[in-house]
Amino acid sequence: MKPSHHPGTVILVNPWYPIGETPSPPLGLAYLAASLEEAGHRVVVLDYVVYPYSIDRLKAWIDRLAPDIVGVTAVTMNVNKALQVVRDVKAIAPQTVTVMGGPHATFAAEETLRDCPELDIVVLGEGEDTIVRLAQSAATSRSWDDIPGILYRHDERIVRTRPKDGFLDVNRLPQPARHLLALDRYRMLHMPITMTTSRGCPFQCIFCVGRKMVGAKVRYRSPQSVVDEMETVAGYGFHQINIADDLFTANETHCIAICEEMRKRRLDIRWTSFARVDTVSLKVLKAMKEAGCTAVSFGMESANANILKTCRKGITKQQIVEAVRMCSEADIQAHGSFILGLPGETPETIAETLAFGEELKAMGVSFGFHLLAPFPGTRVREEREAYGIRILSDNWDDYHANRAIVETDWADRHMMNAIVEEWENAFNAELGRISDRMNSGEATDGERALLTNLERTVWLYEMMMADVLETIGALPEEPIETAVQTLTERVLPFVRNATSPKLQAVLQTAVQKKDLVPIRQEDGIHWVWAKKETLS
Ligand code: B12
Numbered sequence: 001m002k003p004s005h006h007p008g009t010v011i012l013v014n015p016w017y018p019i020g021e022t023p024s025p026p027l028g029l030a031y032l033a034a035s036l037e038e039a040g041h042r043v044v045v046l047d048y049v050v051y052p053y054s055i056d057r058l059k060a061w062i063d064r065l066a067p068d069i070v071g072v073t074a075v076t077m078n079v080n081k082a083l084q085v086v087r088d089v090k091a092i093a094p095q096t097v098t099v100m101g102g103p104h105a106t107f108a109a110e111e112t113l114r115d116c117p118e119l120d121i122v123v124l125g126e127g128e129d130t131i132v133r134l135a136q137s138a139a140t141s142r143s144w145d146d147i148p149g150i151l152y153r154h155d156e157r158i159v160r161t162r163p164k165d166g167f168l169d170v171n172r173l174p175q176p177a178r179h180l181l182a183l184d185r186y187r188m189l190h191m192p193i194t195m196t197t198s199r200g201c202p203f204q205c206i207f208c209v210g211r212k213m214v215g216a217k218v219r220y221r222s223p224q225s226v227v228d229e230m231e232t233v234a235g236y237g238f239h240q241i242n243i244a245d246d247l248f249t250a251n252e253t254h255c256i257a258i259c260e261e262m263r264k265r266r267l268d269i270r271w272t273s274f275a276r277v278d279t280v281s282l283k284v285l286k287a288m289k290e291a292g293c294t295a296v297s298f299g300m301e302s303a304n305a306n307i308l309k310t311c312r313k314g315i316t317k318q319q320i321v322e323a324v325r326m327c328s329e330a331d332i333q334a335h336g337s338f339i340l341g342l343p344g345e346t347p348e349t350i351a352e353t354l355a356f357g358e359e360l361k362a363m364g365v366s367f368g369f370h371l372l373a374p375f376p377g378t379r380v381r382e383e384r385e386a387y388g389i390r391i392l393s394d395n396w397d398d399y400h401a402n403r404a405i406v407e408t409d410w411a412d413r414h415m416m417n418a419i420v421e422e423w424e425n426a427f428n429a430e431l432g433r434i435s436d437r438m439n440s441g442e443a444t445d446g447e448r449a450l451l452t453n454l455e456r457t458v459w460l461y462e463m464m465m466a467d468v469l470e471t472i473g474a475l476p477e478e479p480i481e482t483a484v485q486t487l488t489e490r491v492l493p494f495v496r497n498a499t500s501p502k503l504q505a506v507l508q509t510a511v512q513k514k515d516l517v518p519i520r521q522e523d524g525i526h527w528v529w530a531k532k533e534t535l536s
């Protein structure tokens with residue numbers, strides 16, 4: 001018998017996390033949405049990274065769409081925000097099925113369900129097929145036991161279904177449904193847009209869940225479909241596209257085939273990628289450069305050989321230096337990131353890493369630090385005693401990797417925090433100096449662009465998140481030149497640290513780019529964000 005098809009309605013939610021993390025439009029949700037749309041379901045994505053959140057706003061959407069499912073994504077750092085959304089959904093519409101997926105829920109599934117009775121289902125790992133099956137079931141029988149790879153609540157018990165048969169065929173997935181995302185807002189905020197060319201990772205770094213999420217065997221997408229997607233993404237006008245799979249450079253044939261295809265189609269775009277220092281070659285880097293790659297980010301983790309070995313990154317300091325040298329030969333900017341607080345960290349190893357950072361800086365590398373955040377599912381968390389680390393916080397809000405929540409026997413949290421704080425202070429002091437130079441007319445073009453972009457991002461973000469345009473309402477009818485001036489005066493009190501001339505320049509540019517649009521109505525001018533916007 002042919003199963004009858006009952007389309008359901010699904011709301012997907014991206015919970016808040018700070019703009020300082022350089023967020024990109026939520027790619028995982030766009031993949032889920034594409035599969036749901038392909039199966040005939042109605043989908044809306046609500047993105048509280050770039051829209052203010054309140055239970056009333058959520059209620060307005062739930063009242064309007066009466067969704068069968070609200071699905072929320074989360075990483076560890078914003079899981080508490082995600083769970084608040086789940087609680088609010090149940091308070092608004094108790095019959096709605098609440099689902100959570102993503103790396104945090106995958107590896108802390110039972111405890112997340114236990115701690116949040118309002119959460120009905122956790123989806124483990126890749127979610128495309130699963131969310132489609134859940135949507136079908138939610139709109140019909142509401143029985144979950146034959147859907148693999150989930151945990152669900154049944155009476156007082158938590159039931160785990162059989163594992164999925166394996167990983168998805170990445171060439172069968174539809175292109176991510178980016179048309180449902182708030183792309184305009186991310187673009188206005190000067191954030192990068194991400195895409196992936198493969199899924200899977202054969203490495204076993206002890207601080208990462210990447211491999212456990214996506215499997216050890218790398219599944220490559222066809223170069224045609226990758227470049228098709230790239231063409232579409234390029235059309236959205238972002239200043240930067242980031243290829244987010246960190247094994248992009250690992251398979252020379254795959255990587256070069258993509259670069260060739262980009263050149264063949266004469267795509268004139270600038271893009272960046274993640275990579276491992278041991279998987280780049282000069283040949284690959286040169287092909288990437290010719291195809292428009294401007295920068296590559298490497299996880300360098302530590303300068304100390306023992307730490308590198310213990311954390312199973314499988315790279316050496318020599319390979320880091322060699323990768324950086326090849327990047328400079330290929331004229332690609334290299335970025336490096338280090339993790340402080342890994343097993344075996346001592347004051348000496350920290351000093352070694354800092355000194356190495358300076359050495360790399362002299363070679364033209366830009367680099368930054370994170371502090372170890374032992375996420376659920378990582379080996380370093382599961383075997384913390386064996387690795388000699390102490391975890392100081394179980395509050396997931398602290399898992400942002402910007403302050404120490406781990407100590408070793410030799411490196412305490414104060415020491416590591418002091419380093420990061422000094423780093424942040426130096427960065428802020430440098431911004432202050434640039435600001436002074438700008439005021440006295442001595443700043444270089446690069447410095448001017450850096451500061452202007454930063455101020456623009458912060459001010460536009462504050463305006464978006466405080467609903468300033470909606471709050472100020474209608475402004476007097478007047479010609480565009482003076483209308484921008486009036487807008488500036490009305491917006492100024494809402495934007496911290498802005499000066500009138502600078503804010504006016506920011507708003508003027510936004511108007512020129514049609515990011516800010518005046519709508520003339522009977523009661524005067526209503527300013528709105530780019531026309532394409534449909535979500536709020
Ligand atoms: C690109 C990337 C970034 C980018 C862009 C992030 C973005 N939101 O687009 C940048 C650089 C900004 C970034 C930032 C951070 N990242 Co990051 N990032 C990645 C990376 C390399 C790829 C993510 C990706 O796009 N995957 C492709 C999409 C398709 O997969 P996905 O998002 O996981 O979604 C799938 C499933 O998870 C699932 N799913 C997800 N949500 C939901 C929801 C429902 C309802 C369902 C059913 C299913 C489901 O289905 C999706 C489709 O299959 C991963 C590593 C990895 N291999 O996944 C790390 C990773 C996600 N990042 C990680 C971390 C820690 C961070 C930061 C906190 C950085 C930090 N301070 O340490 C921030 C937080 C930002 C955030 N909230 O996402 C960790 C998360 C671990 C954890 N438990 O928290 C990962 C897993 C890497 C690691 N270290 O282990 N990141």
Ligand code: SF4
Pocket residue numbers: 201202203204205208209210211246276299313
């Ligand atoms: S850090 Fe990168 S290479 Fe290491 S396990 Fe994670 S995804 Fe794989």
